Amino acid sequence: xxxxxxxxxxxxxxxxxxxxxxxxxxRRPADPTIVWGTDIPTEGLTEYLRHRNRESKTLLSxxxxxxxxxxxxxxxxxxxxxxxxxxxxxxxxxxxVRMMTxxxxxxxxxxxxxxxxxxxxxxxxARILWKNQHRAASGNMMDHEDKAWLRKRFPGPLLxxxxxxxxxxxxxxxxxxxxxxxxxxxxxxxxNYLAFSGAPPMRGYKPxxxxxxxxxxxxxxxxxxxxxxxxxxxxxxxxxxxxxVRADHRITSAYGLAQFTETLRRLLIDPAQMETDVLDCxxxxxxxx
Amino acid sequence: MxxxxxxxxxxxxxxxPQIQQRLADFLHQHTDVCEDFALTTxxxxxxxxxxxxxxxxxxxxxxxxxxELTARDISPEHMGSVERMARxxxxxxxxxxxxx
Numbered sequence: 001x002x003x004x005x006x007x008x009x010x011x012x013x014x015x016x017x018x019x020x021x022x023x024x025x026x027r028r029p030a031d032p033t034i035v036w037g038t039d040i041p042t043e044g045l046t047e048y049l050r051h052r053n054r055e056s057k058t059l060l061s062x063x064x065x066x067x068x069x070x071x072x073x074x075x076x077x078x079x080x081x082x083x084x085x086x087x088x089x090x091x092x093x094x095x096x097v098r099m100m101t102x103x104x105x106x107x108x109x110x111x112x113x114x115x116x117x118x119x120x121x122x123x124x125x126a127r128i129l130w131k132n133q134h135r136a137a138s139g140n141m142m143d144h145e146d147k148a149w150l151r152k153r154f155p156g157p158l159l160x161x162x163x164x165x166x167x168x169x170x171x172x173x174x175x176x177x178x179x180x181x182x183x184x185x186x187x188x189x190x191x192n193y194l195a196f197s198g199a200p201p202m203r204g205y206k207p208x209x210x211x212x213x214x215x216x217x218x219x220x221x222x223x224x225x226x227x228x229x230x231x232x233x234x235x236x237x238x239x240x241x242x243x244x245v246r247a248d249h250r251i252t253s254a255y256g257l258a259q260f261t262e263t264l265r266r267l268l269i270d271p272a273q274m275e276t277d278v279l280d281c282x283x284x285x286x287x288x289x
Numbered sequence: 290m291x292x293x294x295x296x297x298x299x300x301x302x303x304x305x306p307q308i309q310q311r312l313a314d315f316l317h318q319h320t321d322v323c324e325d326f327a328l329t330t331x332x333x334x335x336x337x338x339x340x341x342x343x344x345x346x347x348x349x350x351x352x353x354x355x356x357e358l359t360a361r362d363i364s365p366e367h368m369g370s371v372e373r374m375a376r377x378x379x380x381x382x383x384x385x386x387x388x389x
Contacts, residue, residue, distance in 0.1 A: 046336070053333050053365040060365075063340055104341060105348065127360070129340070134360040137344045196341045197320045224336070 003176045004096075004186040009088035022250040024087055032249040035206050036261045040268045042224040042239045048271045056123055062241075063099070063193035064126040065274075066221050069267035070097050070191050071117030072274055077260045081188055082251055083214045086172045089251060095119075096187035099129065102196075103136045110141050111190070113183045122274070142183075185214040195223035195241070205244045216248040219264065243268070308354065309375040315349050316342075316371065328372040333365060343368065350374075356381040 012020065022032040045062060052060050074081050074095045081092045097117035101110050112132050114125060135141075154162050169175060170185065177185055192207065202222030222242040229238035243265065247257045267274060309328055316326075320337050332338045346368075347358045356378060362368075367377045 057364050059363050059368050130363045131360045133344045137347045196339050
């Protein structure tokens with residue numbers, strides 16, 4: 001059991017009035033979210049991965065860089081590493097990132113919690129994700145295991161009642177989190193890398209607001225494609241990937257979202273700058289996965 | 290004949306060209322890269338490998354050749370090209386033959 005949120009809420013006088021307006025005024029199913037979309041030139045990212053993969057013992061992909069960049073960006077914008085509980089806002093103790101993975105065979109989406117993503121090396125993130133994907137490929141998905149575990153203990157309509165009651169209480173009180181039941185509520189951000197084969201060019205993407213109140217932020221990176229870009233006043237062909245960031249207006253403003261998105265954008269354009277602030281404790285650092 | 294039976298019946302460590310061909314066919318079928326790629330094409334540089342495809346590859350190798358790839362096998366050294374993947378599968382088949 002753990003308490004991912006600090007015990008005291010962020011004082012109301014520290015929250016901008018604009019956010020309070022949403023915080024106090026929004027009633028579900030109102031959608032207090034804002035989305036900022038931008039383009040990422042990916043030549044730097046591709047070259048960086050090419051260079052790193054020459055020496056790495058683990059296959060490194062843009063998805064791993066994205067997770068690392070989100071962790072680094074969150075630690076620089078702590079005001080987004082928060083969660084809404086009722087009409088109060090709490091800071092998370094640590095910077096955790098959730099990554100969505102899709103299992104084509106089971107046609108299931110799985111949420112993987114990557115703890116302390118702000119301090120992990122790229123290789124460590126890659127190992128955690130590959131290990132999880134490998135396990136999922138064998139049919140051992142955590143969501144499936146959790147569902148089976150819960151169904152075994154709480155058969156029939158009792159399970160639905162327990163989940164509804166838990167979500168009701170969790171949305172109003174700062175509750176502790178038990179890994180199996182609620183590992184997804186320990187991070188404010190959901191990361192999606194939607195650059196799989198067969199994906200059409202992405203021009204717009206609005207991630208859904210997950211019913212859980214902890215999902216105040218979503219980051220989605222699409223597939224890089226050749227597009228006309230202007231360099232030194234000349235139109236040339238460049239590799240560009242779309243990036244979409246959704247944030248909860250009760251926590252941030254368009255200005256705050258733009259700053260976070262720009263930090264993320266810079267980290268993805270030049271990922272090498274993240275090498276300088278690796279604080280990874282190595283293989284022994286505890287990870288849920 | 291299903292893939293697993295096929296793997297058990299005639300695939301062994303001497304069938305490198307056949308392993309290469311089956312891996313190449315799988316990649317051609319499951320990627321939308323228009324250009325043809327050679328056995329030695331760097332799949333990472335070419336942007337062909339994505340996480341979903343790697344997961345599918347692990348399953349494909351398990352079903353077709355009846356060998357298990359571990360999370361450690363998902364490395365540039367082993368997944369960098371069709372040729373390297375085929376060598377990995379061949380090595381695992383050889384180990385299995387020796388153990389039998």
